[in-house]
Amino acid sequence: MKLTFLGATDTVTGSRYLVETANTRILVDCGLFQGVKRVRERNWAPFPVDPDSIDAVVLTHAHIDHSGYVPAIVRNGFRGKVHVTGGTASLLNILWPDSGHLQEEEAKFRNRHRSTKHSPALPLYTEREGINALSRLARHPFEEAFQVGDITVSFHRTGHILGAGSVLLEADGRRLAISGDVGRPEDPVMLPPDPLPAADVVLVESTYGNRLHGDIDVSGELGEVVRRTMDRQGVLLIPAFAVGRAQTLLHLLAQLQAKGEIPKVPVYLNSPMAIAATDILLEHASDHRLTPQEVRDLCETATYTRTVEESKSLNKKKGPMIIISAAGMITGGRILHHLVSFIGSGKNTVLITGFQSPGTRGSALVGGADEIKIYGKYHRVVADVERLEGLSAHADRDELLEWLKGTEKPERAYVIHGEPESQDAFRLALKDQLGWNATVPELGETIQI
């Protein structure tokens, strides 16, 4: 086997790894590049290999930076299957059409405002193309091997989000394990990651390779932020995608309300996909820690806002209230309208809960920006900006090391999926603490397995 790094080498986005034998070609992850323009522009470069020459795609999980380029390669001639777990398939049913829709909206916006070098600006793919790609999905249970040409493939649970798994690929007596994104051992909703299967070569993510989440009482801190904002009769805006962290937040809010630790203020989950998200949690009960009653409780905590009109009418309401709305890194979606309405008042709070890629509005807010640009206009940041670190869906440095202690030492490890300083710090940690032979790969580099 050989492997070529086609993305997520110097950034956390654009995960793409081409794995080849003499007669089989698999793309593990096929993600969108997100964040700063220099990185986003990679989405528009011609794909390095002819999509028609790829036998199959295997996805570690549904996040768009791991899956969101699939509809583009399907449109450009890829004819194979996309192998996923059941949880990933359910999430992609929502994510791919939504991603196509957002890209159409963005292209329309650029054309309207002539903010494009290309005329007309085109979406990378459309909502229709996002829907078309769903017909390629082939579902597999965790731990059950399947065959693509002469490569044997299996998924191994990593927590993180529903359906997320490491991928083990075996051919010619050699084994390659790709970690995917790794969740935390003590997540309020997700199960802890299973050990990474033993392999000759390991690729491991390093989103938080140089950081520790600390011993945070997430529920307590969330409660404090809610109380502070509600005391001011303010609006608490939480950017989060409708599926995943949004349910974790609702679960924590439901518990805090039940215990009387926060007032019973209205909570809006502003997303057309909110109902589907609940169904997915109930359908994949073995993928998470929640009981069916807890799922129902978290659902009842929120009022679901589905239409654009309902969404916009929230901007006319006054606090106290809580609004959860996508996108998590404020790269698009309904959260933008809410920010325009609410970011100019000191009564309100924007609560950032996940990793923010450099170049995103979320990252600018966390960095203390005085103003942010939305729909071509600058808006002063007067609202409080708070960060809740402990809700991360990624293991931190020590949690990653602890997780890797559960697997056999490989011949070589490659540190992927991190900003450069994080990758390098984690490479050193692997060497010093586990004695692993670890390297940070270059974009486009090919290695023999």
Ligand SMILES: [Zn+2]
């Ligand atoms: Zn992820």
